Amino acid sequence: GQQLNQSPQSMFIQEGEDVSMNCTSSSIFNTWLWYKQDPGEGPVLLIALYKAGELTSNGRLTAQFGITRKDSFLNISASIPSDVGIYFCAGTPPSGAGSYQLTFGKGTKLSVIP
């Protein structure tokens, strides 16, 4: 099946720093989604991207859908302690069988040092 490579696996940053993480695939996707999961909770949708090249922001978060449709990145500006958690990328393949299924990356664990 399709696999998403998400990097880095974990990162420790100082409060106030900017953060960047990315996700790559060997095949194209029609949709890229970014989720955040707090400890003991379910994933929460942060940003959804639908077009190649699209750049979308949600507060301090910015995500982009790569031009090749095989990658996406998420930036967090001026990190704060509540940004701690695991960030997952997810993608939907082109329409057809399986287009309703999401393929998930294995997550980036973010720790913020006050």
Added chain:
Amino acid sequence: NAGVTQTPKFRVLKTGQSMTLLCAQDMNHEYMYWYRQDPGMGLRLIHYSVGEGTTAKGEVPDGYNVSRLKKQNFLLGLESAAPSQTSVYFCASSYSVTSGYNEQFFGPGTRLTVL
């Protein structure tokens, strides 16, 4: 508007016991999904449903059964639990999918331990 809810939140089973996990959504979503999350494995799809009365297998369906008798509910059953099924289980739902739009909304999870 509660979104996606799951019951129970925690459960401990002995090997061979059976149980049913309940997922409910109040967003009138057509699609519903069951995932399991294990350390280092990310989220893996167990079964899904594209509408009331229909279900299909996902990536890791063995040992699980599902039913979608009502649009708002999706049940996950373990007929004979095994220690390998110790995991955190998440339910999700989404609107009908058109041209790849598939924003899934997740429940809070059920933590299952099989001894």
